[in-house]
Amino acid sequence: MFKNFIKNFQEKSPKERFLLVIGLTVFLAYFVLGLIFILWKTMPVNMELRYRIAFGLLLIVYSFIRFFRIFNSNNE
Structure with missing residues (x-):
């Protein structure tokens, strides 16, 4: 499962990778808050x-x- 995540991450365009990182950052921000x-x-x-x-x-x-x-959305 984690290997698929890494593979999908590497295949994404820079814009999609940036949005993924921003999304994970917002997830962590809400969780910590x-x-x-x-x-x-x-x-x-x-x-x-x-x-x-x-x-x-x-x-x-x-x-x-x-x-x-x-x-x-990352799995698609």
């Missing part, structure tokens, strides 16, 4: 704990949706 909302105790944003956890989980779920969209 979700973790920050969940784990940072003294966050400067004034939110109740349950809302921070809910928003953090929402960001993490959205990041995985983006990841699977990127992964599926």
Whole structure:
């Protein structure tokens, strides 16, 4: 599976590779932001704990949706 990913990555045009890298970067940004909302105790944003956890989980779920969209588009 990983070999196919590398092979597909090498066959892509520079524009497609750039968009793939940007997509993975955005995935990581949403994932890390979700973790920050969940784990940072003294966050400067004034939110109740349950809302921070809910928003953090929402960001993490959205990041995985983006990841699977990127992964599926890479296989084509």
